[in-house]
Amino acid sequence: MAPYASDDNTTAARDTRGDDARGARRRAARYVVPVAVTGVAAATIGLVPALADSGSPDLPEISAQELIEKIAASDVQQLSGTVKITTDLGLPDLGGLGGGLASGMAGQDGGEGSSADPSAKLTELVSGTHTLRVASDGPDRQKLSLLEDAAEYSLIHNGEDVWGYDSASNEVYHGTAADGAAGGKRAEEVPATPKDLTEEALKAVDDTTAVTVDGTARVAGRDTYKLLVKPRQSGSTVGAITVAVDAKTGLPLKFTLTPASGGAAVVDAGFTRISYAKPAASTFDFTPPKGAKVTEEGDAPRTQERDFPKGLDKEFGDGFGQGTDDGAGKGLGEHAEGPVVIGEGWNAVAVLDTGGRGVPSGTEVGGDIGGFLGSLGDEVKGDFGSGTVFKTRLVNALVTDDGKVYVGAVTKDALVKAAESGK
Incomplete structure (x- = not known):
C-alpha cells in the first residue's frame, strides 16, 4: 500500500473537549495486531455504527469490526509530528532514587553506562508528562526526540546506524541495526505513540470485552472515529480505553486509558501535530558533536542488547532489520517456561x-x-x-x-x- 498523501501537513491539536493530548508508557513486548483481533466474535463487537456528536466531524457510519480492521490495515510509512504523553500510575515520589535506578540500567554489569543509552534514558516515560517529536520515512529511517526543559535526547535510526544523543551530558551512544538483528536477548521496548498502545489493548479483546464505536472527534486537526474498549468483568482496574482513529489513514492518533476507580487517565497519549508528508532526508542525519563522549554498542556494559523504542520501528515499518525472537509477545514477567x-x-x-x-x-x-x-x-x-x-x-x-x-x-x-x- 502506498503511503497516504497529506491533506493536513501541520495542524494544531484539538479534540471535542479541547483537552491537550497526553500519553504514557507501559512495560511491553513487541506486538502487532493479530489476525485473531480482526476476527473478533460478533458478541464482543458493538454493532451500533458511529454517530457524530454535536460539533464533531460528520463521518460515514462504521462498525467497530470495520474500524478494528481499518487499524490493522493501516500502512502509514511516512510522517512527522509531536506526541504529548502522560502517565499517572499513582506511584510514590522517590526523588532521585528513580533517576538513579534508570541510569544504572545502562551499566548492569557493574560498569559505567552511557546517559545516551536508550534503555536507560527512555525509562523516564514511566511517569509524568513528556513531549516527543517523532519522524519516520519507512522501515530504515526513524527519529524520536524527547524534549526537556533545557536539553533534548534524540534517538535516530538511519540505515544501518542507530544513534542516541543526550545534549545535557553531551554523550553519544552508537549501535547498528545489524547488531540488533544478530543479538541474542532483546531488551524491553517503550511504547512511544498511540498505535503501539492500541495494538496491545486490542490483543486483550475477547468475549470478556465490549467494543463499540463511540462517536467522532478532531485530533491534531484530523477527523477521527472513537473506538471504545471496556472490560465486561468486574475486578479489573481498567475502566475503559478510548482510541481516536484517523478516519482516512486508520492510524490511531490518541489513546486514553481511564481506571475503574475514576479520576484522571492513567495513560493518555496523543498527537498534538501530525503531517503525513515525507520528512526531509536531513532529519535523520547525525554526526557526533565535537567533544562528545561516544560509547559504542559493543563497549557498553549491559546484560541485554538494546532496541529502538516500539512505536517507530514497528509502527511505520519493520525497522532495524531486527526480525523477531522466540520471546516475542510474551507478557509481564514471562520467561522461557512462562508464568x-x-x-x-x-x-x-x-x-x-x-x-x-x-x-x-x-x-x-x-x-x-x-x-x-x-x-x-x-x-x-x-x-x-x-x-x-x-x-x-x-x-x-x-x-x-x-x-x-x-x-x-x-x-x-x-x-x-x-x-x-x-x-
Whole structure:
C-alpha cells in the first residue's frame, strides 16, 4: 500500500473537549495486531455504527469490526509530528532514587553506562508528562526526540546506524541495526505513540470485552472515529480505553486509558501535530558533536542488547532489520517456561515463584530499606498465608511471604482471591 498523501501537513491539536493530548508508557513486548483481533466474535463487537456528536466531524457510519480492521490495515510509512504523553500510575515520589535506578540500567554489569543509552534514558516515560517529536520515512529511517526543559535526547535510526544523543551530558551512544538483528536477548521496548498502545489493548479483546464505536472527534486537526474498549468483568482496574482513529489513514492518533476507580487517565497519549508528508532526508542525519563522549554498542556494559523504542520501528515499518525472537509477545514477567496464569481476560493474574522470601524486613537488608518497602504496600492475609500488596492505579502485585508473586491489572481483592485459588 502506498503511503497516504497529506491533506493536513501541520495542524494544531484539538479534540471535542479541547483537552491537550497526553500519553504514557507501559512495560511491553513487541506486538502487532493479530489476525485473531480482526476476527473478533460478533458478541464482543458493538454493532451500533458511529454517530457524530454535536460539533464533531460528520463521518460515514462504521462498525467497530470495520474500524478494528481499518487499524490493522493501516500502512502509514511516512510522517512527522509531536506526541504529548502522560502517565499517572499513582506511584510514590522517590526523588532521585528513580533517576538513579534508570541510569544504572545502562551499566548492569557493574560498569559505567552511557546517559545516551536508550534503555536507560527512555525509562523516564514511566511517569509524568513528556513531549516527543517523532519522524519516520519507512522501515530504515526513524527519529524520536524527547524534549526537556533545557536539553533534548534524540534517538535516530538511519540505515544501518542507530544513534542516541543526550545534549545535557553531551554523550553519544552508537549501535547498528545489524547488531540488533544478530543479538541474542532483546531488551524491553517503550511504547512511544498511540498505535503501539492500541495494538496491545486490542490483543486483550475477547468475549470478556465490549467494543463499540463511540462517536467522532478532531485530533491534531484530523477527523477521527472513537473506538471504545471496556472490560465486561468486574475486578479489573481498567475502566475503559478510548482510541481516536484517523478516519482516512486508520492510524490511531490518541489513546486514553481511564481506571475503574475514576479520576484522571492513567495513560493518555496523543498527537498534538501530525503531517503525513515525507520528512526531509536531513532529519535523520547525525554526526557526533565535537567533544562528545561516544560509547559504542559493543563497549557498553549491559546484560541485554538494546532496541529502538516500539512505536517507530514497528509502527511505520519493520525497522532495524531486527526480525523477531522466540520471546516475542510474551507478557509481564514471562520467561522461557512462562508464568502460571489464573483467571482469564482482563482478570488474568500471572503467578511467579521467586523461590525466595517475600518483602524483606529492615534487619534482613540493612537499615530501614525493608521497612520502607513494606510501608509502600498493604499487608493482607488469607488461606494462602500472608503477604504484601503493592498498588498502582493500573497494575497491582501481591508478594506472599513464601516468595510467590501475583501480578495483574486487577484489584487487591482479586489478587487475594487468585492467591487463595492457587492453593
